[in-house]
Amino acid sequence: MNNTTPRTRFAPSPTGEPHVGNIRTAIFAWLFAKANNGSFIIRIEDTDQARLVEGAIDSILQSLSWLGINWDEGPDKGGKYGPYMQSERQKLGIYSRAVETLLKNGKAYYCSCSSERLDQLRKTQSKAGKPPGYDGYCRNKDEKQVLDESVQQVVRFAMPQLGVTKVTDTIRGNIEFENSLIDDFVILKSDGFPTYHLANVVDDNAMEISHVIRAEEWLPSLPRHINLYKALELEPPIFAHVPIILASDRTKLSKRHGATSIKEFRSNGYLPSAMLNFLCLLGWSLDDKTEIFSEKELINYFSIERVSKSSAVFDNQKLEWMNGYYIRESDISDLISNLLNYWDDFPVETFDIEPTTAKLEAVVPLIQDRIKTLQEAGPMINFLFSKGISYDAELLIQKKMDCKSTIGALNETLRVIEKTDPFKASNIEDSLRLLADRLSIKPGQLFGTLRIATTGQRVSPPLFESLEIIGKDTTIESINLAVQKLNTYGDVN
Numbered sequence: 001m002n003n004t005t006p007r008t009r010f011a012p013s014p015t016g017e018p019h020v021g022n023i024r025t026a027i028f029a030w031l032f033a034k035a036n037n038g039s040f041i042i043r044i045e046d047t048d049q050a051r052l053v054e055g056a057i058d059s060i061l062q063s064l065s066w067l068g069i070n071w072d073e074g075p076d077k078g079g080k081y082g083p084y085m086q087s088e089r090q091k092l093g094i095y096s097r098a099v100e101t102l103l104k105n106g107k108a109y110y111c112s113c114s115s116e117r118l119d120q121l122r123k124t125q126s127k128a129g130k131p132p133g134y135d136g137y138c139r140n141k142d143e144k145q146v147l148d149e150s151v152q153q154v155v156r157f158a159m160p161q162l163g164v165t166k167v168t169d170t171i172r173g174n175i176e177f178e179n180s181l182i183d184d185f186v187i188l189k190s191d192g193f194p195t196y197h198l199a200n201v202v203d204d205n206a207m208e209i210s211h212v213i214r215a216e217e218w219l220p221s222l223p224r225h226i227n228l229y230k231a232l233e234l235e236p237p238i239f240a241h242v243p244i245i246l247a248s249d250r251t252k253l254s255k256r257h258g259a260t261s262i263k264e265f266r267s268n269g270y271l272p273s274a275m276l277n278f279l280c281l282l283g284w285s286l287d288d289k290t291e292i293f294s295e296k297e298l299i300n301y302f303s304i305e306r307v308s309k310s311s312a313v314f315d316n317q318k319l320e321w322m323n324g325y326y327i328r329e330s331d332i333s334d335l336i337s338n339l340l341n342y343w344d345d346f347p348v349e350t351f352d353i354e355p356t357t358a359k360l361e362a363v364v365p366l367i368q369d370r371i372k373t374l375q376e377a378g379p380m381i382n383f384l385f386s387k388g389i390s391y392d393a394e395l396l397i398q399k400k401m402d403c404k405s406t407i408g409a410l411n412e413t414l415r416v417i418e419k420t421d422p423f424k425a426s427n428i429e430d431s432l433r434l435l436a437d438r439l440s441i442k443p444g445q446l447f448g449t450l451r452i453a454t455t456g457q458r459v460s461p462p463l464f465e466s467l468e469i470i471g472k473d474t475t476i477e478s479i480n481l482a483v484q485k486l487n488t489y490g491d492v493n
């Protein structure tokens, strides 16, 4: 199996929005397959019926597609090793046949221990300071007796009780596990579904998976899987357990650290290309300096040997920096199409006018260097896509100015704007600088007021270019409105 082209898989359980950690692991499996002209497979591990979450499979597939990860076989695509959902495979008797083989060879046994007995056992073990685990109570009982005892049996794997299980992990090297420390785990539950351990081993073999690339948290399951392969007389695949992802406080990355799913990062305005690049560097590196990789370069350079053993740290600031870099480096047309794809993710109140390519072509170059996420573009460009801009009149009044002097400055601005022809950024700037001089106020004071009057924002794209895009008529309209606002404000205050 190992001489042919590799087959790797991502085997998620559909229990919710996929965590970036799971997706990063999927990316490594995908890159390994692509880097070696192999196939990447998606298999849905849905045997734990109690934990299924509706819509989770779609979320998983959408997250991968958004990142540009394509799979060769999977639940939506089929393939010659299907079905690709374990619940469907279960109906075909794939797992029960394996259970029968194990029972027949004495490598598994029925267990009728009640949950009360198992609870009691756990309590006793914990009191005695022993690790929890099944004590083998039914292992030596007569099978008929066990079957007669209860209708709710499970099947357990008879782990070797002596010796060690040795395995070589591509990332971690040679590992040994003491067999006596591993209990006889359940392989078939009372609901007739296999457990993760059994289904995973049976399917990786049936689907001819050559390399199992998965998260470090599955390392404790490895000796169980190796012994299952042996008991079923199957050749195990090559294993590589990739490091877990920690938050910057060195605890497991979780909700309390902010976004943890691809969907959240996507709606926070990250680009798929930046996200893919960033995730690949969580545990893998080419050298100690290169940070920016296109998808093509990743496929070219990725090697499992350069995946590190130590945990990776998810640095939000670095992600933000990288996203800003990708935004700055984007072609305007790509950035516009990313913005358009993102449009519905802006908070509902951001825009009330549909975007047009013409307006975006005018404004996007002005903000490209100023935003680190697509989300940040919202307040910067909403003046172009809103029926009316809203702001507090107070914001119009700059430091060392008052309501009256601001109204005076705005009225003068109106006169200057009316005469500015052509209404181009450089002309606008020249006339407004002259005006500030004439009014003996700082240019910054005048421009600050105008920025609020025309965009509603303290921070906006460059003012004169923005005014040119807004156009003379709308600029005049906005200034008039600002004057009205200040008049009312002055009356009240």
Ligand code: GLU
Binding pocket: 010, 011, 012, 013, 045, 196, 200, 213, 214, 215, 218
């Ligand atoms: N279903 C397991 C998970 O949700 C798969 C683990 C493995 O890759 O073996 O992560």
